[in-house]
Amino acid sequence: MRPSRIFEPFFTTKEIGKGTGLGLSTVYAIVQQAGGQIIVYSEPGKGTTFKVYLPSAEEKIERGPSETQPELAKALEATILLVEDDELIRGLTRQMLEEHGYRVLEACDAVSALKLVQTNGNRFDLVLTDVVMKGMSGPELVRELNQSNLAPKVIYMSGYTGELIGEQDFENSGLTLLEKPFTRASLLKAVYDTLK
Secondary structure: OOHHHOOOOOOOOOOOOOOOOOHHHHHHHHHHHOOOEEEEEEEOOOEEEEEEEOOOHHHHHHOOOOOOOOOOOOOOOOEEEEEOOOHHHHHHHHHHHHHOOOEEEEEOOHHHHHHHHHHOOOOOOEEEEEOOOOOOOHHHHHHHHHHOOOOOEEEEEEOOOOHHHHHHOHHHHOOEEEEOOOOHHHHHHHHHHHHO
16 A cells, blocks of 8 residues: 555545445545644554644644634534435535524435435435546536436535536536545535525
């Protein structure tokens, strides 16, 4: 394994279908946002060691009051169809939405989402879907829903930047793209802005 690539989004040493390669890139982003550093040492046959260095909380307190937490967008009465193939990200996203008062229908891929929509009588107000998933992508799922005359409000989530996102032309389409990793505040703001 080349430690220089270990934090790249979607880089994984696991076989196809066994990992997304988003775990360590998410950790890296969180550590960087906190002003810290993460160092990895890996030796074949001996294992891997990660060292995470974060700023001292006492030092932050001594400097004076920290920045106030961003005000969370108020919850609207709504049901959200959450479609995400990474179990950890899906679970955390669902938790953030439910703690804020939203009802969440959860699916691990687009096919499961379509089945869920059929069994729930199409009762949802917003689709929050990953862009890239095995099988059917997020945009393909939305096209399927549109063909069923559902025309849902949509927020796309993605850890990709660059070519793939450029191909979807999110900037000029008026669609909302939530880049991973995202904060609770940015998730709830995107949901509120899309639903209102």
